[in-house]
Amino acid sequence: MAAALSIASQDRLxxxxxxxxxxxxxxxxxxxxxxxxxxxxxxxxxxxxxxxVQYFTPPAKPASPSPAIAEASPQVPTxxxxxxxxxxxxxxxxxTAMPALVPVTALRPVKSAAAPRAALSAPPSxxxxxxxMPGDFPDPPYPRWARQQxxxxxLLVLVDVAASGAPSSVAVRxxxxxxxxxxxxxxxxxxxxxxxxxxxxxxxxxxxxxxx
Amino acid sequence: xxxxxxxxxxxxxxxxxSAQEPAPQKLKPVLIKGSAIGxxxxxxxxxxxxxxxxxxxxxxxxxxxxxxxxxxxxxxxxGPNSGRPVxxxxxxxxxxxxxxxxxxxxxxxxxxxxxxxxxxxxxxxxQVLRGPAALLYSSSILGGAVNVIDxxxxxxxxxxxxxLFGRAGSADGLRSLSAxxxxxxxxxxxxxxxxxxxxxxxxxxxxxxxxxxSDSQGAGFGVSRIGPSGYVGLSYSGLDSTYGVTEPxxxxxxxxxxxxxxxxxxxxxxxxxxxxxxxxxxxxxHSEFDGGVAGSTFTNQGWDARVDFELTKIGAxxxxxxxxxxxxxxxxxxxxxxxxxTRNANDAFFGSFVQPLSADTRLRYxxxxxxxxxxxxxxxxxxLASNPSAASASFTxxxxxxxxxxxxxxxWSTTLSLTRTERAPNFQELxxxxxxxxTDAYEVGDRTLGKEKGVGLELELAKTRGTISGSxxxxxxxxxxxxxxxxxxxxxxLTGVGGPNYSSGVDQLARYDFVSVPADFYGAEAKVNFQLxxxxxxxxxLEFFGDSVRASNRDTSEALxxxxxxxxxxxxxxxxxxxxxxxxxxxxxxxxxxxxxxxPTAGYTMxxxxxxxxxxxxxAAARFTLRLTNLFDVEARNASSFIKDALPLPGRxxxxxxxxxx
Numbered sequence: 001m002a003a004a005l006s007i008a009s010q011d012r013l014x015x016x017x018x019x020x021x022x023x024x025x026x027x028x029x030x031x032x033x034x035x036x037x038x039x040x041x042x043x044x045x046x047x048x049x050x051x052x053v054q055y056f057t058p059p060a061k062p063a064s065p066s067p068a069i070a071e072a073s074p075q076v077p078t079x080x081x082x083x084x085x086x087x088x089x090x091x092x093x094x095x096t097a098m099p100a101l102v103p104v105t106a107l108r109p110v111k112s113a114a115a116p117r118a119a120l121s122a123p124p125s126x127x128x129x130x131x132x133m134p135g136d137f138p139d140p141p142y143p144r145w146a147r148q149q150x151x152x153x154x155l156l157v158l159v160d161v162a163a164s165g166a167p168s169s170v171a172v173r174x175x176x177x178x179x180x181x182x183x184x185x186x187x188x189x190x191x192x193x194x195x196x197x198x199x200x201x202x203x204x205x206x207x208x209x210x211x212x
Numbered sequence: 213x214x215x216x217x218x219x220x221x222x223x224x225x226x227x228x229x230s231a232q233e234p235a236p237q238k239l240k241p242v243l244i245k246g247s248a249i250g251x252x253x254x255x256x257x258x259x260x261x262x263x264x265x266x267x268x269x270x271x272x273x274x275x276x277x278x279x280x281x282x283x284x285x286x287x288x289x290x291g292p293n294s295g296r297p298v299x300x301x302x303x304x305x306x307x308x309x310x311x312x313x314x315x316x317x318x319x320x321x322x323x324x325x326x327x328x329x330x331x332x333x334x335x336x337x338x339q340v341l342r343g344p345a346a347l348l349y350s351s352s353i354l355g356g357a358v359n360v361i362d363x364x365x366x367x368x369x370x371x372x373x374x375x376l377f378g379r380a381g382s383a384d385g386l387r388s389l390s391a392x393x394x395x396x397x398x399x400x401x402x403x404x405x406x407x408x409x410x411x412x413x414x415x416x417x418x419x420x421x422x423x424x425x426s427d428s429q430g431a432g433f434g435v436s437r438i439g440p441s442g443y444v445g446l447s448y449s450g451l452d453s454t455y456g457v458t459e460p461x462x463x464x465x466x467x468x469x470x471x472x473x474x475x476x477x478x479x480x481x482x483x484x485x486x487x488x489x490x491x492x493x494x495x496x497x498h499s500e501f502d503g504g505v506a507g508s509t510f511t512n513q514g515w516d517a518r519v520d521f522e523l524t525k526i527g528a529x530x531x532x533x534x535x536x537x538x539x540x541x542x543x544x545x546x547x548x549x550x551x552x553x554t555r556n557a558n559d560a561f562f563g564s565f566v567q568p569l570s571a572d573t574r575l576r577y578x579x580x581x582x583x584x585x586x587x588x589x590x591x592x593x594x595x596l597a598s599n600p601s602a603a604s605a606s607f608t609x610x611x612x613x614x615x616x617x618x619x620x621x622x623x624w625s626t627t628l629s630l631t632r633t634e635r636a637p638n639f640q641e642l643x644x645x646x647x648x649x650x651t652d653a654y655e656v657g658d659r660t661l662g663k664e665k666g667v668g669l670e671l672e673l674a675k676t677r678g679t680i681s682g683s684x685x686x687x688x689x690x691x692x693x694x695x696x697x698x699x700x701x702x703x704x705x706l707t708g709v710g711g712p713n714y715s716s717g718v719d720q721l722a723r724y725d726f727v728s729v730p731a732d733f734y735g736a737e738a739k740v741n742f743q744l745x746x747x748x749x750x751x752x753x754l755e756f757f758g759d760s761v762r763a764s765n766r767d768t769s770e771a772l773x774x775x776x777x778x779x780x781x782x783x784x785x786x787x788x789x790x791x792x793x794x795x796x797x798x799x800x801x802x803x804x805x806x807x808x809x810x811x812p813t814a815g816y817t818m819x820x821x822x823x824x825x826x827x828x829x830x831x832a833a834a835r836f837t838l839r840l841t842n843l844f845d846v847e848a849r850n851a852s853s854f855i856k857d858a859l860p861l862p863g864r865x866x867x868x869x870x871x872x873x874x
Contacts, residue, residue: 142244143368145394148263148337158236180371187369191440206241 134196135165140188142209146181150211153177157186157205165195173204181209258339258359268871269794269822269837272332272379272388273411275309275360279340283737283759286776289853290650292384292414292862293426293455294327296320298852299340299355300687301733301763301775305638306664308350308357312365315516315538317494318468322542322551322640323650324854325457326510329468329496330360331430333377333390333407334449337361343629344564344578344613348520348532351560351580351611352635354668354689354733363394364434365445365474366401370394374874383841383865385412385425399437403447406431413456417847417863423462424859426455434472442486444475458859459649462507466498485524491517500548500649508548508649514540514556531565542639550646550655552591554639559583572619581610584636588643588659595704597656597723598645605642609634609663623677631668637661641695641726647703651854654703654721661728666691682740687733694731696765696772697724699808722809731772735761745786752786755796762805773807776800776852777815792824803851811857813849818842818861829872837869 145151153176162168170190172182185207195201260282262270271277276287276295287295288303299307305321311330318329339359346353372395379388390407407430414424429452436445453466476488496512516538523531537560543553564578587604615629644657667690674683703723737759745752760778764771781798802815822839842848845864849856 137242139242140244141368144337144363145368145370148363150264154241178371180369184369202236204236204238206239208241208243210243210245212245 136192136194138192140185140192140207142211143181143184146178146184146209147211151178151181152209152211153181154206154208155182155185157189157207159189159193159203159205161195161201161203163197163200165197167193168200176207176209185209257345259342259345259356260340261337262339263337265824265835267335267338268377268835268869269824269839270332271839272409273384273386275328275330275332275358278332278335278338279358282340283739283757284735284761285340286852287850288324288774289850289859289861290324290855291421291424291456291458291859292411293424293453294320294325294457296324296328297358298774298776299358300689300735301761301772302352302355303852306352306635307355308346308352310349310357310359311492312361312472312474312490313349313359313518313520314472314490314492314536315514315540317470317492317512317514317516317540318496319498319510319512319542321638322510323648325464325650326498327453327455327464327466329451329466330362331407331409331428331451331453333388333409334362334364334405334430334432335360336363343615343627343631344576347562347564347578347580347611347613348534351582351609352633352664353611353613354631354633354666362405362432362449364403364405364432364447364449365472366394366396366403366434366436366438367443367445367474367476368401369396369438370401370403372396375871377869377871379867379869381411381839381865381867383415383862383867385410385415386867387411396438399439401436401438401445403432403434405433414859415863415865416860417845418860421458421859423456423458423460426453428453428455441479442475442477445473447472447474457650458855461503462649463501464498465501465506466496468494468496470494483524485522487519487521489517489519491515500546502547506546508544508546511543512540514538516540528568529565530567531563533563534561536560536562548647548649549591549593550644550648551640552588552643552645554589554643555587556639557583557585557587558636574617576613576615576617578613579611581608582636583608586636586639586642588639593646596645597654597704598643599659603643603659605637605659605661607636607663609636624673624675627670627672627674629668629670629672631670633664633666633668635664637664637695637726644726647721651697651724652721653697654723655697656700656703656723656725658726658728661695661726662693664691664695664728665693666731679743679746680740681743682738684736684738684740686736689733691731691733693728694772695726696729696731698727698729699723700725729768730766731763732766733761733763735759749790750786750788752788753784755783755785757781757783764805771805771807771810773810774852774854775803775805776850777803777805777813790825790827793822795819795821800848813851813856816846816848817844818846818848819844831874833873835871835873837871839867839869841865841867 155172155176156174158171158173159167160169167190170186172186175182189205267278270281273292274287274295276289276297279285279297280287284300286298288298289295296303296309297307309316309328316329319326320328339361340356341349341359342353342356346357349357349359373392375392377390380386386409388407388409391405393404395402408428410427412425413420413422430450432447432449434445434447436443449470451466451468454463456463471493473491474489476486478486480487493515494513497509499506499509501507516536518534518536520532520534523533538558540556541553542551542556544551560580560582562578562580564576566574566576568574583606585604585606588602590600590602592600611633613629613631615627617625617627619625640657641661642657642659644655646655648655668687670685670687672683672685675681700723702720705720739755739757741753741755743751743753758778758780761775763775777800779798779800781796783794783796785794786792797817797819799817800815803813806812820839820841820843822837825836827834827836842862842864848861850861853859
């Protein structure tokens with residue numbers, strides 16, 4: 001910067017070109033040095049320069065789904081009373097039937113609900129949800145309030161599907177730590193998801209709300 | 213897990229399985245990506261989005277100041293109470309400021325001393341849109357478009373929230389308190405906000421500047437009904453503000469009342485993902501009081517409406533098309549009647565699309581076609597220089613934007629954008645004829661003006677991931693016709709005007725004519741962040757940023773007025789023991805590329821610091837912020853300000869804020 005200052009009086013345009021050029025080269029070189037590519041190319045590049053760096057401090061109740069869920073052990077549901085009241089009775093849920101079906105890697109514990117780089121640890125399976133079964137499963141939107149307040153989280157939802165294909169009960173099995181985010185997710189699944197008619201079924205749906 | 217525990221689990225498993233309950237099948241995770249910056253790849257994604265803590269950490273004095281730290285953005289700074297953003301040297305009607313997607317319907321684009329009728333305290337989110345996405349809001353997008361969102365109409369069920377936010381500052385004597393309450397009951401969600409803010413005369417390194425104090429109050433209420441297929445909501449808001457504009461004895465009293473209706477329907481038809489609609493109806497007035505007597509009154513009454521159709525994916529193509537329609541009546545009465553009464557009509561049809569071409573390449577493109585009509589009533593006043601008869605002018609501007617985005621690898625991407633914009637001249641450029649105190653000029657419009665036309669080329673290189681991130685862009689915007697104000701001797705002799713500009717024996721003001729000139733804008737912006745430390749609770753980073761823009765009249769090679777000189781800055785920021793902090797220093801170059809009669813500004817360095825801390829107090833979440841500005845109390849002039857000779861930037865100051873969320 002000192003160099004730029006002294007040159008400034010003589011030819012600012014040249015100084016500018018040089019400074020910006022140097023910055024670009026620096027970005028390029030250091031970018032290459034920064035190491036291997038860490039992420040799948042599933043992200044947007046269309047944002048420009050400028051947003052001041054802002055650290056999201058962890059929320060009061062960080063979401064930390066217990067690893068036990070991923071290991072399919074019985075777990076007292078951690079959903080808030082509000083959510084529980086709004087959904088199906090959880091007592092009958094046979095959580096123990098999960099071992100054969102749940103891959104251990106399917107839902108990793110979140111270190112911090114608000115860590116902006118949570119994406120780095122997202123498992124490869126965390127891609128756009130395309131179920132291999134007939135039905136209609138639109139993605140829920142990211143709530144505007146949650147986006148604005150920097151709220152992120154992961155939750156696990158248990159859906160009972162009636163013979164008609166409509167969800168007969170939708171319950172939070174593992175809270176995101178934000179009752180309102182949980183409520184948003186279960187409301188959406190209950191209202192928007194439909195399966196093909198058939199025998200009554202039940203599904204565990206992990207949802208990951210993640211800010212970039 | 214203890215062996216006993218495991219045994220218990222196994223036993224429980226056996227028991228439950230024997231109960232013949234169906235086993236749940238685990239599905240793949242559903243990943244819902246939101247974005248604090250940037251965003252999911254859609255046709256409407258803003259290039260920059262500020263909200264929450266990022267927004268709260270910034271200045272609250274004017275909309276221009278909020279964005280002024282972003283590379284490429286300056287503030288028009290007409291005192292501490294009035295300032296619009298200037299992006300890449302483009303301002304006024306060239307830079308649309310939308311409020312929740314519709315027009316803000318104020319008088320801010322007609323004069324730099326007229327405040328934008330959106331107080332930063334009520335903003336919950338601010339979006340800067342560039343390229344094809346900006347065509348949703350404006351046809352003049354070479355600088356982009358700005359959309360401010362106040363959340364007054366809830367679009368979803370809201371968690372119960374009650375927030376109090378108080379701020380106090382020393383340089384401008386800021387005292388502000390804002391409150392926000394939100395919640396849901398059944399299918400209904402409501403929002404209530406209010407604020408009061410006062411500032412004293414601004415303290416600068418050359419002393420306090422008289423007649424810069426302000427006093428503002430605003431409130432808004434909104435309620436929505438939210439169902440499985442969408443929402444519909446209504447809001448009412450008001451803003452009252454009185455503020456000085458550095459001229460002795462002159463004070464502006466501003467009042468706006470506004471109704472808004474908004475709604476959205478999900479999947480109304482197979483081809484549509486959603487349809488959303490918005491209508492804003494506004495009644496705006498501001499009076500310029502001279503020693504307590506209303507001198508001139510500006511009124512703007514109008515409405516603006518839009519419908520956006522979000523299309524279902526056609527193959528990989530995503531898009532939004534829509535229509536926007538607005539009418540407003542703008543009138544000026546009193547001493548400063550430099551405009552006839554006008555009726556302004558604008559109808560637009562627009563679309564914005566994203567088409568992936570391959571796994572790592574996509575094309576974004578958009579269009580906007582408008583029909584604009586300005587009708588002026590017959591009028592006359594002393595010294596009128598132009599034709600006083602009624603007249604109208606119609607235009608059909610058409611704008612196109614194309615952006616080719618290529619991911620070089622998972623971290624790097626490049627964007628090449630080509631934009632063609634057309635803008636219809638506004639009522640002021642067409643019909644102004646009279647003394648305008650805000651610009652201290654006798655302004656004369658030209659009713660034969662044609663459309664403003666420009667093409668722009670931009671190349672951006674961005675690294676969005678990794679320890680080192682940043683972006684670099686260069687652009688060239690070439691206007692074949694740019695509507696500029698050009699000095700043309702002096703206006704007519706005026707008597708009985710009585711304003712402060714005439715009292716010192718000056719009865720002739722410099723005359724400025726609106727003329728169409730060919731103009732070139734070129735510049736570069738860069739920003740790079742080195743994340744030195746990136747733990748969960750401890751972070752540290754070093755950031756460098758800079759921008760530069762040059763604008764000139766291609767015929768005469770003379771610079772265009774009020775262009776920000778380049779700047780270069782560095783910032784060190786971090787998070788430690790629950791405290792976030794930032795230290796920054798920015799060197800603003802001198803501006804010696806000047807228009808006729810423009811005064812140069814010297815270079816200066818601004819040093820500042822800010823701190824933030826989250827904690828719990830009596831069951832409430834609290835956030836404390838502290839900002840130190842202009843630490844070395846340097847005298848600085850903002851080259852993009854109309855009144856840079858009279859008013860330096862604020863001197864050394866401290867601003868503290870406390871936000872409590874219950």
